[in-house]
Amino acid sequence: MSSADLAEGLREQVREFLAQHDPATTERLEFVRARFDAGLAWVHYPAGLGGQGLPRTLQKVVDAEFAAANSPTNRPERNGIGLGMAAPTILAFASDEQKQRWLRPLWTGEDVWCQLFSEPGAGSDLANLATRAVRDGENWIVSGQKVWTSSAHIARRAMLVTRTDPDLPKHKGLTYFGVDMTTPGVEVRPLRQATGEAEFNEVFLTDVVIPDTDRIGEVGQGWQVATGTLMNERVALGAFSLPREGGMIGFSAKTWREHPERRTPGLHDRLLRLWAASEVSRLAGERLRQQLAAGQPGPEGSGAKLVYARLNQEIADLQLELLGGDGLRYSDWTMHRPDGADFYGRDSGYRYLRSKGNSIEGGTSEILRNIVAERVLGLPPEIRLDKDKPWKDLPR
Amino acid sequence: MSEAELTEEEAEEAEAAAAPPLPDLTYTDQETDLRSAVRSVLEEKAEAAAVLARTESPDTYDVGLWRTLAAEIGCAGLLIPEAQGGAGASFREAAVVCEEIGRWVAPVPFLGSAVIATVALLELGADEPLAGLAAGTTTAALAVPFDSLPGARPEPTVRLGGPAKGDPEGTYRLSGTVKGVADALLADLLIVPADGVPYGLYAVAADAEGLTRTPVTSLDMTRQLADLTLENVPARRLGGGRAAETAVFAALRAGAAMLAAEQLGLADRALEITLAYVKQRYQFARPVGSFQALKHRFADWWVAVTQARAASRYAAACLATGDPDADVAVALAKSVCSDTAVLAGQEMIQLHGGIGFTWEHPAHLYLKRAKSSALALGTADRHRAALAKLADLPPA
Numbered sequence: 001m002s003s004a005d006l007a008e009g010l011r012e013q014v015r016e017f018l019a020q021h022d023p024a025t026t027e028r029l030e031f032v033r034a035r036f037d038a039g040l041a042w043v044h045y046p047a048g049l050g051g052q053g054l055p056r057t058l059q060k061v062v063d064a065e066f067a068a069a070n071s072p073t074n075r076p077e078r079n080g081i082g083l084g085m086a087a088p089t090i091l092a093f094a095s096d097e098q099k100q101r102w103l104r105p106l107w108t109g110e111d112v113w114c115q116l117f118s119e120p121g122a123g124s125d126l127a128n129l130a131t132r133a134v135r136d137g138e139n140w141i142v143s144g145q146k147v148w149t150s151s152a153h154i155a156r157r158a159m160l161v162t163r164t165d166p167d168l169p170k171h172k173g174l175t176y177f178g179v180d181m182t183t184p185g186v187e188v189r190p191l192r193q194a195t196g197e198a199e200f201n202e203v204f205l206t207d208v209v210i211p212d213t214d215r216i217g218e219v220g221q222g223w224q225v226a227t228g229t230l231m232n233e234r235v236a237l238g239a240f241s242l243p244r245e246g247g248m249i250g251f252s253a254k255t256w257r258e259h260p261e262r263r264t265p266g267l268h269d270r271l272l273r274l275w276a277a278s279e280v281s282r283l284a285g286e287r288l289r290q291q292l293a294a295g296q297p298g299p300e301g302s303g304a305k306l307v308y309a310r311l312n313q314e315i316a317d318l319q320l321e322l323l324g325g326d327g328l329r330y331s332d333w334t335m336h337r338p339d340g341a342d343f344y345g346r347d348s349g350y351r352y353l354r355s356k357g358n359s360i361e362g363g364t365s366e367i368l369r370n371i372v373a374e375r376v377l378g379l380p381p382e383i384r385l386d387k388d389k390p391w392k393d394l395p396r
Numbered sequence: 397m398s399e400a401e402l403t404e405e406e407a408e409e410a411e412a413a414a415a416p417p418l419p420d421l422t423y424t425d426q427e428t429d430l431r432s433a434v435r436s437v438l439e440e441k442a443e444a445a446a447v448l449a450r451t452e453s454p455d456t457y458d459v460g461l462w463r464t465l466a467a468e469i470g471c472a473g474l475l476i477p478e479a480q481g482g483a484g485a486s487f488r489e490a491a492v493v494c495e496e497i498g499r500w501v502a503p504v505p506f507l508g509s510a511v512i513a514t515v516a517l518l519e520l521g522a523d524e525p526l527a528g529l530a531a532g533t534t535t536a537a538l539a540v541p542f543d544s545l546p547g548a549r550p551e552p553t554v555r556l557g558g559p560a561k562g563d564p565e566g567t568y569r570l571s572g573t574v575k576g577v578a579d580a581l582l583a584d585l586l587i588v589p590a591d592g593v594p595y596g597l598y599a600v601a602a603d604a605e606g607l608t609r610t611p612v613t614s615l616d617m618t619r620q621l622a623d624l625t626l627e628n629v630p631a632r633r634l635g636g637g638r639a640a641e642t643a644v645f646a647a648l649r650a651g652a653a654m655l656a657a658e659q660l661g662l663a664d665r666a667l668e669i670t671l672a673y674v675k676q677r678y679q680f681a682r683p684v685g686s687f688q689a690l691k692h693r694f695a696d697w698w699v700a701v702t703q704a705r706a707a708s709r710y711a712a713a714c715l716a717t718g719d720p721d722a723d724v725a726v727a728l729a730k731s732v733c734s735d736t737a738v739l740a741g742q743e744m745i746q747l748h749g750g751i752g753f754t755w756e757h758p759a760h761l762y763l764k765r766a767k768s769s770a771l772a773l774g775t776a777d778r779h780r781a782a783l784a785k786l787a788d789l790p791p792a
Contacts, residue, residue: 241415241418242415243415243416244415246415253787253789256789257788257789260790263790263791263792264792265791265792267792268784268789268791268792269780271789272780272781272783272784272789273780275783275787275789276728276731276732276780276783277703277732279724279728280703280704280706280707280728280732281703283418283421283706283707283709283710283728284702284703284705284706286418286421286706287421287422287705287706287709290420290421290422291422294422296422300702303695303698303699303702303703306695306696306699307699307703366692368695369691369692369695369696370688370691370692370695372694372695372698372699373691373692373694373695374691376695376698377671377691377694377695377698378671378675379671379674379675379685379686379690379691379694380675380682380683380685380686381686382686382688383682383686
């Protein structure tokens with residue numbers, strides 16, 4: 001069947017679904033659960049798990065139909081890590097029983113997921129993590145400290161990587177779990193950041209009991225599973241490209257046009273360079289999307305986040321200078337708990353500070369350059385001192 | 397705060413508004429086949445040592461290679477419709493040929509003849525010279541300085557005189573000089589803009605009496621420039637007034653876009669050559685490519701090439717369909733690809749170390765071609781200034 005036929009078939013399915021579930025009157029949770037059960041949640045997932053085993057590119061057809069009917073949503077903005085990272089990990093590595101148990105509430109937003117990976121002593125060097133999991137019959141007893149955890153305070157479940165065998169080299173002694181965040185011994189504390197608020201958390205785990213049935217993958221296979229998760233951690237490529245000036249550069253272009261009195265030659269040069277770079281990065285994103293759609297994924301995705309981080313920072317920096325005296329003011333230093341970063345709804349001072357995190361979170365720009373150099377360009381790896389020694393004997 | 401910013405709703409609206417669809421930015425199978433055909437010729441005939449040796453020979457252009465590409469592969473007639481004896485292809489295919497020529501810094505007049513002069517003649521509807529161009533038996537050049545800026549009419553430095561006694565009907569006489577013309581040394585036909593009433597374009601045979609072509613000692617000897625002196629040279633009028641102006645504009649715009657493709661190819665191949673070198677060059681008992689200081693530079697270089705590729709493909713695609721966004725696309729491509737090619741030339745020398753600074757190594761050919769083409773047909777800065785107009789971002 002051609003892609004156009006499949007798309008039409010899906011539109012028909014959505015129309016039938018909407019006829020049976022009036023989006024105006026059906027309660028939100030009931031609506032999204034039914035949508036999942038109808039296989040219209042993520043069409044590229046298997047049948048019975050919210051999908052129909054169709055090409056991923058057809059998802060936008062379904063989303064557009066539901067959006068056009070003003071349907072209640074699964075509030076994807078609240079569960080970005082769950083949908084973007086946990087779900088593909090579960091699909092690839094979890095047991096059938098776990099898939100049945102976890103994917104539906106994940107997609108509907110009933111279970112927000114977070115990611116318990118980084119630790120104070122394991123940032124770029126994630127495989128050095130020290131959170132211990134010790135087997136106790138049908139359970140595991142877990143203790144340690146995780147950090148930089150977005151959404152931990154609203155999460156019901158977490159992807160957790162632990163050390164189960166300190167005598168093995170560091171990549172080999174790890175095991176992965178899908179842990180219930182309401183288990184006694186899980187303590188979430190806000191981690192206040194430079195913007196004044198706390199998007200992130202520290203998570204302290206003290207003798208947390210995790211049933212073995214919540215283990216994802218084999219014992220000792222944690223690194224492979226974690227690597228699979230991290231493959232999905234990059235700048236999410238939307239289904240559509242933004243229009244020209246649809247990104248952060250739009251703020252600066254608007255300010256420039258509205259305030260001729262603030263223009264200087266130096267700012268003009270910076271604005272034009274960033275405008276051109278933003279536009280080219282938009283085109284590069286579209287090119288990547290086209291390659292993926294044609295089934296020829298290129299390595300360009302690895303570079304997209306490097307560009308995104310640099311541009312965000314440079315544009316936010318320019319924007320403060322374009323504001324003149326207003327650049328000296330900040331919206332609010334009060335500690336509060338936003339759902340996530342917000343580059344469109346907030347003030348320029350916030351964007352200036354928040355964008356500093358873009359080159360750190362999700363792989364520092366330095367680590368990403370290593371990845372491009374080694375995996376894309378085939379340059380020789382770093383000389384490693386830690387690969388074959390038992391983890392417990394490594395200097396720290 | 398009096399910040400000029402998009403409100404949350406405005407930003408969301410901007411995001412939701414589906415961006416106008418972008419053209420195909422990948423390479424079609426047909427384009428890839430053409431690339432292979434061109435590459436197999438260049439691999440054999442544009443080997444680095446031969447290209448280097450030719451820069452110090454009396455014939456800096458490679459006539460044999462040009463004949464093969466022009467006639468056998470059919471590159472010369474790519475942009476000419478089939479009805480006029482050409483291949484009826486588009487700027488997308490021409491761009492692929494340019495990429496390959498850039499990769500090998502090949503000394504052939506594709507840009508000057510098969511792009512710039514051809515577009516001028518097509519715009520003028522000058523069928524008779526086009527037949528020879530399509531067949532690859534005539535090589536032509538538009539007699540304007542190589543640093544002419546697209547979008548601005550080059551000030552004619554040649555003046556029109558009346559016919560001499562005994563001249564056949566329709567003969568004009570031209571006098572003046574044109575400095576720094578690309579691809580004129582190999583041309584049989586020069587298309588000369590001349591002042592008069594009206595401004596017009598004139599065909600001058602390369603062997604016409606009174607025409608002197610003086611080879612210039614050029615920064616880039618793989619595309620040697622020529623100074624033209626005309627003393628009462630007989631010429632035939634191709635078109636005048638608005639039509640002539642439009643033809644020059646179109647020719648220079650197409651030239652800038654295709655030169656950007658050449659710059660992309662140059663940057664890409666310089667990266668490949670340099671990568672291969674640092675993988676096998678040992679210092680301190682390890683490949684120098686294993687040092688992080690170098691790996692990060694390679695990663696940034698590669699990212700720059702991926703961005704340049706998106707910009708170059710967009711410009712070619714816009715020209716191919718006459719997209720109204722073509723002016724923006726060309727300015728973006730030429731500015732970004734100019735910067736990327738110069739970066740590539742510089743990095744190629746630096747990352748080769750001592751050997752990269754020798755005459756025997758081709759790195760300097762890449763740098764010289766990169767820098768020259770960055771100065772030609774509008775510098776990056778000039779193209780950003782053009783963007784300022786096109787995108788309504790006026791100067792201070």
